[in-house]
Amino acid sequence: MNANDHPFNHDLLAAYALGMLDVEEFRQVDELIARSPEARAELKSLREVVALLPHAAQPVEPPERVRQGLFARIEASQPNTTPVHTPRPAATAAAIPAASLPWYSSRRFASAALGLLAALVLALGGLTVSLQNSVASLSQTNQELTASLAQARQSLADTQAAQQAFASQLQTSQTTIADLTSRIEQSQRDVAALNEELNKDRRVFAFVTGPGVATRELAALNTSSPARGEMYMYPGNTEAVVLFRGLMPLQSGQVYQFWLANNDGKIPAGDPVTVGPDGLARLVLQAPREVNAYSQVMLTIENAGSAPQPTPQIVLEGSL
Amino acid sequence: MFSSQQRGDTSQQSDETLMAMVATGDRLALEQLYDRYARTVYGLALRMLANAEHAEDVVQETFWRVWRRGATFQAGQGQFAGWLFGIAHNLCIDDLRRRRVRPTVVYEGQDPTLLHELPDGQQDVDTLTWQNEQRRLIVEALRDLPHDQRQVIELAYFSGLSQREIAEHLQDPLGTVKTRARLALQKLKHLLQAQGIGLEDR
Numbered sequence: 001m002n003a004n005d006h007p008f009n010h011d012l013l014a015a016y017a018l019g020m021l022d023v024e025e026f027r028q029v030d031e032l033i034a035r036s037p038e039a040r041a042e043l044k045s046l047r048e049v050v051a052l053l054p055h056a057a058q059p060v061e062p063p064e065r066v067r068q069g070l071f072a073r074i075e076a077s078q079p080n081t082t083p084v085h086t087p088r089p090a091a092t093a094a095a096i097p098a099a100s101l102p103w104y105s106s107r108r109f110a111s112a113a114l115g116l117l118a119a120l121v122l123a124l125g126g127l128t129v130s131l132q133n134s135v136a137s138l139s140q141t142n143q144e145l146t147a148s149l150a151q152a153r154q155s156l157a158d159t160q161a162a163q164q165a166f167a168s169q170l171q172t173s174q175t176t177i178a179d180l181t182s183r184i185e186q187s188q189r190d191v192a193a194l195n196e197e198l199n200k201d202r203r204v205f206a207f208v209t210g211p212g213v214a215t216r217e218l219a220a221l222n223t224s225s226p227a228r229g230e231m232y233m234y235p236g237n238t239e240a241v242v243l244f245r246g247l248m249p250l251q252s253g254q255v256y257q258f259w260l261a262n263n264d265g266k267i268p269a270g271d272p273v274t275v276g277p278d279g280l281a282r283l284v285l286q287a288p289r290e291v292n293a294y295s296q297v298m299l300t301i302e303n304a305g306s307a308p309q310p311t312p313q314i315v316l317e318g319s320l
Numbered sequence: 321m322f323s324s325q326q327r328g329d330t331s332q333q334s335d336e337t338l339m340a341m342v343a344t345g346d347r348l349a350l351e352q353l354y355d356r357y358a359r360t361v362y363g364l365a366l367r368m369l370a371n372a373e374h375a376e377d378v379v380q381e382t383f384w385r386v387w388r389r390g391a392t393f394q395a396g397q398g399q400f401a402g403w404l405f406g407i408a409h410n411l412c413i414d415d416l417r418r419r420r421v422r423p424t425v426v427y428e429g430q431d432p433t434l435l436h437e438l439p440d441g442q443q444d445v446d447t448l449t450w451q452n453e454q455r456r457l458i459v460e461a462l463r464d465l466p467h468d469q470r471q472v473i474e475l476a477y478f479s480g481l482s483q484r485e486i487a488e489h490l491q492d493p494l495g496t497v498k499t500r501a502r503l504a505l506q507k508l509k510h511l512l513q514a515q516g517i518g519l520e521d522r
Contacts, residue, residue, distance in 0.1 A: 051402030
């Protein structure tokens, strides 16, 4: 390296490598090597020479206690190991005033280590208390959580029982609702039937009270019978209404049948008459021709399901 | 501690490999490095401090720092030996300055006994380690330096004096001291290379 090519002081670098510089010059060289690759390269070369200088001193095997102390110190520095102290022989240690020993010498180091150990013991004590507090706190929290868990389980059991009860109630309610629905539907059907009957009654009432209506009475052949009938009709009209009262209940398999008759014969008129428990009945009939074309009507007792034929069992009879 | 068999497992490893192992907490590797360099470090400390007890402390503290700072050593940034000796040298300087005393300037006059001291004649020359041979060559190179340059090296490195203290001690200008230091290092470099001591060698 040519000194003329570089502005830095080569003497300063050599002094730096040997550790001869004052603090201020040391700082200057630090700045120089930070910015100059050439200075760094030269310093590296000088340091390589300096690094060989220790070999110039007579090598001496250190006492075995140095090795033992070193590795005991390392062992003591490891986690979870008991510190090992390797004291110097008492006579040698006592011969050296404590103030003259370097900070890392055995006695001072032992004092520092003892201080450090004491601080460590205190710290560990504090840590132990802290851990005990933490354990107690965690135990308390654990108990609270256990109690909460038991409560939650009880609450869950209660909820499940309530859910089962609700399910049973729901089933009952659904059954009840279905029954009520069925009843409502039946009622609605009944209401519809009643309405239909009412409408029939209204039509019958309107029919029997209308202007120009003709009335014919039907009388029982048996004078002791309470049965009576009135037939309402309009001349030239095929429709007629017959009201009955005092009809006796029939035996099972028998029905009342109404007849229209003239010179051509007799024809059944309308469906079989349905008699209420009060002996009342109503018949609305539609004749094949105008009602006044017939001369006679009668109500007979017939066997249910058989072809209607006038039988001797005539209950009511009338002339038109 | 470690068995001899275990020690043998690391005896052939390079310094840098051992340091990488030390960085992972391998005490066997540190013990191997201790076996290699403790004698040199202890000799340097004895030379600088002239106190066996303090020198022992320097040895222990040096390798303790190697152990604790193993991860900070960067292979390629310099040789391990230079890094290790730098730690030991700084500890010695600190000790000297802490005690506010100066060691006996041993290299005065024409009898630098320590620098010229060769291996003990009782040692078996055939079993001299490479370190001992290296030391012999380094001592010879130092001896070949001009007296005034060798004097500066001695006072600066082994006695831990600052340049101003050296100038005062030698009654020479400060600039002259610095120039002698530079010339001494340059000459040493050339002498050692001429003797076949590569600066990259241990």
